[in-house]
Amino acid sequence: MRASLVAAAFQLFLERGYEQTTVDDIVALAGVGRRSFFRYFPSKEDVVFPDHEGCLAEMTAFLGDSGPTDEPVARVCDAARLVLRMYAENPTFSVQRHRLTRKVPGLRTYELSMVWRYERALAAYLRGRFAGRRDGTLRADVIAAAVVAAHNNGLRSWLRSDGRSDATAEVDHALAHVQGIFGPDQAPGGPAQQAADEGAGEGRNGGRDDEDVVVVVSRRGAPLWRVVQEIETTLGRDAD
Amino acid sequence: MRASLVAAAFQLFLERGYEQTTVDDIVALAGVGRRSFFRYFPSKEDVVFPDHEGCLAEMTAFLGDSGPTDEPVARVCDAARLVLRMYAENPTFSVQRHRLTRKVPGLRTYELSMVWRYERALAAYLRGRFAGRRDGTLRADVIAAAVVAAHNNGLRSWLRSDGRSDATAEVDHALAHVQGIFGPDQAPGGPAQQAADEGAGEGRNGGRDDEDVVVVVSRRGAPLWRVVQEIETTLGRDAD
Numbered sequence: 152m153r154a155s156l157v158a159a160a161f162q163l164f165l166e167r168g169y170e171q172t173t174v175d176d177i178v179a180l181a182g183v184g185r186r187s188f189f190r191y192f193p194s195k196e197d198v199v200f201p202d203h204e205g206c207l208a209e210m211t212a213f214l215g216d217s218g219p220t221d222e223p224v225a226r227v228c229d230a231a232r233l234v235l236r237m238y239a240e241n242p243t244f245s246v247q248r249h250r251l252t253r254k255v256p257g258l259r260t261y262e263l264s265m266v267w268r269y270e271r272a273l274a275a276y277l278r279g280r281f282a283g284r285r286d287g288t289l290r291a292d293v294i295a296a297a298v299v300a301a302h303n304n305g306l307r308s309w310l311r312s313d314g315r316s317d318a319t320a321e322v323d324h325a326l327a328h329v330q331g332i333f334g335p336d337q338a339p340g341g342p343a344q345q346a347a348d349e350g351a352g353e354g355r356n357g358g359r360d361d362e363d364v365v366v367v368v369s370r371r372g373a374p375l376w377r378v379v380q381e382i383e384t385t386l387g388r389d390a391d
Numbered sequence: 392m393r394a395s396l397v398a399a400a401f402q403l404f405l406e407r408g409y410e411q412t413t414v415d416d417i418v419a420l421a422g423v424g425r426r427s428f429f430r431y432f433p434s435k436e437d438v439v440f441p442d443h444e445g446c447l448a449e450m451t452a453f454l455g456d457s458g459p460t461d462e463p464v465a466r467v468c469d470a471a472r473l474v475l476r477m478y479a480e481n482p483t484f485s486v487q488r489h490r491l492t493r494k495v496p497g498l499r500t501y502e503l504s505m506v507w508r509y510e511r512a513l514a515a516y517l518r519g520r521f522a523g524r525r526d527g528t529l530r531a532d533v534i535a536a537a538v539v540a541a542h543n544n545g546l547r548s549w550l551r552s553d554g555r556s557d558a559t560a561e562v563d564h565a566l567a568h569v570q571g572i573f574g575p576d577q578a579p580g581g582p583a584q585q586a587a588d589e590g591a592g593e594g595r596n597g598g599r600d601d602e603d604v605v606v607v608v609s610r611r612g613a614p615l616w617r618v619v620q621e622i623e624t625t626l627g628r629d630a631d
Contacts, residue, residue, distance in 0.1 A: 263503045289544050289568055296540030300532045325529055332533075332572065 153191045153201070155181050160198045161247060169199075169255045196261045199248060203265045206237045207272060214276040223280040224294060224333045227273045228326040231302040234269060235322045238306060242314035249310040270299045294333050301325040393431045393441065395421050400438045401487060409439075409495045436501045439488060443505045446477045447512065454516040463520040464534060464573045467513045468566040471542040474509060475562045478546060482554035489550040510539045534573050541565035 159181035163172040174195055178188050192198045210230045217226050238245040252258045274295035281287030305322035399421035403412040414435055418428050432438045450470050457466050478485040492498045514535035521527030545562035 260500050260504050263507050264500050267503050286568055289541060289565055292540045292544045293537045293569060293572075296536040297533045300536030301529060304529050304532045328526055328529055329533060 152181075152183065152187060156183065156188055156191060157198055157201050160195075161244070164199075164251055165247065169251055169258065196258060199251065199258055200261065200265060202237050206234055207265070207268055209233055210269065211272050214272065217276065217280075222335050223277055224298075224330055224335070227277060227295065227298050228330060230273060230276070231269075231298050231326065232322065234302065235306060235318060238310075239318040242318075246310055246314045266299060266303070270295050273298060294329075297329050297333065298326065301329045392421075392423065392427060396423065396428055396431060397438055397441050400435075401484065404439075404491055405487065409491055409498065436498060439491065439498055440501065440505060442477050446474055447505070447508055449473055450509065451512050454512065457516065457520075462575050463517055464538075464570055464575070467517060467535065467538050468570060470513060470516070471509075471538050471566065472562065474542065475546060475558060478550075479558040482558075486550055486554045506539060506543070510535050513538060534569075537569050537573065538566065541569045 156177060160172070160177045163176050163180060167176075172195075174185060174188055177195075177198070178185050181188075188198075192201070210233050213230050213233060214226065252262055274291050277291035277294055278288055281291050284290070302322055302325060305325035306318070308321045309316050309318040396417060400412070400417045403416050403420060407416075412435075414425060414428055417435075417438070418425050421428075428438075432441070450473050453470050453473060454466065492502055514531050517531035517534055518528050521531050524530070542562055542565060545565035546558070548561045549556050549558040
């Protein structure tokens, strides 16, 4: 029933245009009553994005199942991949919808609110993981936004290729870029900020217990002995 | 005229609620005709955000005026500050609107589309600046999203304080966080990615001509001589 309503709706959207199609048209083609439509979809806009609510629920459950040993940035990247999977499961539908969404401002707005809700789900998880950390909330919001932007960059590349490129490869590449910036081998505020933090009482590694790398930032003109001294100091402090 | 329409609208929104106020109510209180309202505002939603279109135009002009020596991340942070200035110029109005926007889903959606347009303006500028760079488009999208998220994190802190905290300090702090991650002293993909890039033909500093720092990432357990050797190799390669 639900699937046949979606199929009927899309057939009409493509034939007549989104604005010109009414819910009555959709139910007539699907051979069901109006009440059946509204049992599944609160509005005509919702039939365009039939799987987003389910995907958001899945993402929330996935993040809720996380343990303390899950690396937070990798975890939100994996959560974002759930959205990609939903798109990639039905390439023809996803590409058609993408074209429709670009033409109809109301659908674009609807999509933006969905993206916002995904982003807030990721940010809420990260805020929990970064709780008590200096700038934890800020960092959570920035990483969530960066992950969503990267995911959508990869997803759009795939959609613009009419589903011909490799969706997973596109998104994996984009998410690896973000993990390279924020992942476990990166300092909380980038290396320069980390180096500037030495008096902040959190230690050289920004208070992260799972740190296993040393990042040294040095002016190119600095003499080598100065750089080595800096490393020794850093290692000494971290060994405390 | 425009200002008095905004004032009348907000007086009614606060007294009766947004949904319960019609454009007719607003023009009656302001003492003008309906046509005057629609000359300034395409819809009732637009009167809630009377300055966003002007601010977006100002941002676009500001970014268009950039020169090749402007550091791109600093430039988009300054562009984001134009939005803050608009909010901070009228704290009472901004705080009232924030409360209203949180209660009315249609306004929340409107605001999300404005945020999206700001983000696309920043991304378009960055895409131009990063043109021809590996992952330039991806990097532009990620930085634009991070800048917007940081700006909004600072802005929301200020709005939640009912305009009592220091708006500029909140947003400056948040934007400094992003500049610490993506600014000129940071490698394009973070230090680990940079270190992994050595065979990529762009040199150790990721192909950036204005690089003046050396970033070394080392496992904590590595012996000191190994780290020094790594630095020597890096400096030697960069001096080529």
